[in-house]
Amino acid sequence: MIYLEVCITFFTIGLFSIGGGLATLPLLQEAVERYQWLTNQEFVDMIAISQSTPGPIGINMATYVGFNTGGILGALLATFSIILPSFIIIIIIAHFFMKFNEQPLVRSAFMGLRPAVTALIAAACFEVVKVSLVHIEQYVETQELLQLFDIKAIVLFLVLFITMNKIRKHPIVYIIIAAVIGGIFQF
Amino acid sequence: MKEVWDLFITFFRIGLFTFGGGYAMLPLIQKEVVESKKWATEQEVLDIYAIGQSTPGLIAVNTSTFLGYKRKGILGAAASTLGIVTPSLIIIMLIATGLSYLLDYAIVKHMLAGIRVAVVALVLNAVIRMWKSSVKDWIGIIIFAVTFIAVTLFNFSMILVVACAIVLGMAIYLRKVKEQNQ
Incomplete structure (x- = not known):
């Protein structure tokens, strides 16, 4: 059940946040509070860690929250859920962009x-x-x-x-x- | 298959050394994708980054997926996307299992502060290169200046700025482009 919550949450974040990692924060905070995945202090620590370690901040945050709630499987599910919407959208856009970019x-x-x-x-x-x-x-x-x-x-x-x-x-x-x-x- | 693996490794390396948001990966993309592998031109990277910024999802992931797709279709897109996220997955899981105390060491903090200085220098360098391939006339200079001021001083929403720039571009340049085509 918790895995399903992780998947839906991060899929929604991936779908509705435009403008990079920190744009995901309002949605992420709302979900973290609703499901009580992290305390406030843990949430602040999570942002600090995600910003100082290598890799895209949004992916770092997804992996961190996913791991905290559901171990390795949770981390993998959170990360794949957050990238799935953009993966699909970008492939569709790339397909058409490569056709119409000379228009x-x-x-x-x-x-x-x-x-x-x-x-x-x-x-x-x-x-x-x-x-x-x-x-x-x-x-x-x-x-x-x-x-x-x-x-x-x-x-x-x-x-x-x-x-x-x-x-x-x-x-x-x-x-x-x-x-x-x-x-x-x-x- | 070799090229798909090459995409994975290249974007793995980019993910491993990106400190900060999507902008921090640009110097690495210019070096790896434009100069070394020649998978895209400077201007194509800027266009793809622009698309990545204006579509849902994380900019770094969007840009990687697009570049992978451009090179090798859906398989290439999967390889580059996996490449960019794998370093994060490994490092964050290690840290979350109890290595987070490492980040409290003074030496690590000093090193990260040093890295931030390098990121500023690298990204500024990348911006200058992009300026050369993106700002072609005085209208471009105005769009650049207004955008920079609107975002840094007045906290304008990025989506609004991007939408305005697209409309302006169409309004100003459409006739010129059509004339060129004839």
């Missing part, structure tokens, strides 16, 4: 959409800047401009950004280097 109406729509999506990605990047390169809370407390900037992080950012434009190594290389530097210099 003037579709081409002109994408010419307007591309700059907007680039801006959405830039905005997502800006959100990470706010938690990684600057300390807004410390600045609000102390009102000292020097407190606003995380100097260590900004130096690492500049070095990485300049290097990756000169030497085009695999992104994984820079992620590992940054992890090591973060560990050594206590970011």
Whole structure:
């Protein structure tokens, strides 16, 4: 019975959340409260863990909640249920998109959409800047401009950004280097 | 069959090193899918990501499914989708079985903070590349600027922004595209 609840819940979340992992939160919270799968504290911990571990946040949350309620089978069912709606929808869209992408109406729509999506990605990047390169809370407390900037992080950012434009190594290389530097210099 | 396996492995690697939301996978997709494997062009990836963002479900999964389907049909879509979710499944289950204390170690927190800095640099780099293939004229610059401000400062809903951009694109560019076709 609990497996059926997990399947239906995550299928619904996959079907009705548009805009990435954190857009699933309201639906997920509602289900978690209704079925009493997690306490409030566990829910907050679950989000923190999903954001800091690798992989898409939405998948991490589904796996975590599924595992907590129904073990390995629960984790697998939750994850497959959340991806099933988009799997079907995307295959249908991909099928037609590959047929109609040369149509003037579709081409002109994408010419307007591309700059907007680039801006959405830039905005997502800006959100990470706010938690990684600057300390807004410390600045609000102390009102000292020097407190606003995380100097260590900004130096690492500049070095990485300049290097990756000169030497085009695999992104994984820079992620590992940054992890090591973060560990050594206590970011 | 070899290509299907290749899709699985490639997206497994992308899933393993994506720290953050769907946007964080873009630098990896550019490297793996556009540069190394040449499964799609820069602009196709942007278009597919745009579709992934405007359709139900998780952006990272939608983008992977689409790229897999484009390469090898339904089997390819299944392989890339499984690839992107498998690292999460393994890592989260390990953590949920009692390894969550690892995340409380100071060293792990410092490393994750370092990784976030790398993600900013990598995604900014990806945005600059995308800008080059997406912003072609001053109308593009305006759409970019208005979208960025609407989302960061005024918390506009993404769906609204995307819908406006589509309508604007059709209104402004349709005639031009038709003229080009003739």
